[in-house]
Amino acid sequence: MVEKSSGNKGEKTAISRRRITLGILLGSLAGAFGSLLALLKVLSPEKKGGGYEATIVLGDRLVYAQGEKAGTPLRAAALKDGDAVLAYPVGKAQNQANLIQLIRLKEKAFKPPTRLDLTDQGFVAYSAICTHLGCTVSWVKNQTSPDTSFTECFCHNSIFDPTRGAKVLGGPAPIPLAQVGVKVAEDGVLLFTSGFIGPIGPQV
Ligand code: FES
Numbered sequence: 001m002v003e004k005s006s007g008n009k010g011e012k013t014a015i016s017r018r019r020i021t022l023g024i025l026l027g028s029l030a031g032a033f034g035s036l037l038a039l040l041k042v043l044s045p046e047k048k049g050g051g052y053e054a055t056i057v058l059g060d061r062l063v064y065a066q067g068e069k070a071g072t073p074l075r076a077a078a079l080k081d082g083d084a085v086l087a088y089p090v091g092k093a094q095n096q097a098n099l100i101q102l103i104r105l106k107e108k109a110f111k112p113p114t115r116l117d118l119t120d121q122g123f124v125a126y127s128a129i130c131t132h133l134g135c136t137v138s139w140v141k142n143q144t145s146p147d148t149s150f151t152e153c154f155c156h157n158s159i160f161d162p163t164r165g166a167k168v169l170g171g172p173a174p175i176p177l178a179q180v181g182v183k184v185a186e187d188g189v190l191l192f193t194s195g196f197i198g199p200i201g202p203q204v
Contacts, residue, residue: 050134052097052201054127056180060089062125062190065099076121076184079104082146084139084162086128089192097200099128100180101137101151102190103162109147113165118181118194125192126151126166126177127200132158134202137177151177174203 062074065086074087084103092098102125110116114124128137135155142149150169151160158171166177181194 048203049199049201052129052134053095054097054196054200055092055095056089056098056100056192056195058181058193058195060092060192062087062100062102062182062192063090063093065093073189074102075188076123076190077188079123080146081106081122082141082143082149084141084149084151086136087125087190097129099136100125101128101139101177102182103139103149103151105147105149105163109163111164113167114163115165115179115181115197118179118197120183120193123182123184123190124162125180125182126160126162127180127196128177129201130155130158130173131168131175131177131199131201131203132156132171132173133204172204175199 064070064072064074065088074085079085081104084101087100087102088098102123104122105124107122110119110124130137130153132153133155135153137151137153137160140150140152147163151162151166152158153171153173156172158173159169160166160177161169165179168176176198178196178198178200180196181192182190183193185191
């Protein structure tokens with residue numbers, strides 16, 4: 001009777017040990033799996049931008065995006081201080097990600113973080129796609145003080161400061177509109193000098 005009882009006890013102890021070992025093993029595997037998932041998330045962060053992929057390249061000419069002049073080249077003389085127009089790179093208007101707002105202000109109006117090397121003769125350009133949910137932005141001109149004009153998205157009233165790298169002044173937009181380089185060529189037409197230097201499209 002005593003031996004039988006002792007044998008059962010030994011078997012139970014061995015089973016308990018096996019269960020503990022299995023538990024530790026499963027716990028370690030779960031931990032390793034969690035770490036692997038975290039690593040994959042860091043390596044492949046969630047993609048924002050709403051699928052907007054711009055194709056602007058250095059040397060593309062700017063053309064009007066709207067109105068009677070749509071598709072025709074933009075000339076520097078057409079914009080005065082405080083004016084802005086929507087524009088595309090020539091031949092690439094079918095891709096809305098390429099839509100930009102070209103703005104002319106006095107050069108001295110620009111402050112950091114505006115990239116001055118991407119401006120020319122008071123011209124600065126930003127993505128025209130709001131970084132909140134992707135509406136097209138509009139220009140609000142101050143007739144009496146043109147350099148205090150600003151960009152607004154009327155969908156949910158986000159406001160951007162064109163003199164400070166399109167910094168968000170109000171509303172739900174999470175980040176500025178990305179700047180893109182422009183310059184005036186010798187014949188007076190406007191050219192792109194870079195692609196966008198930041199993310200474009202909805203960032204929420
Ligand atoms: S889409 Fe521009 S503020 Fe919401």
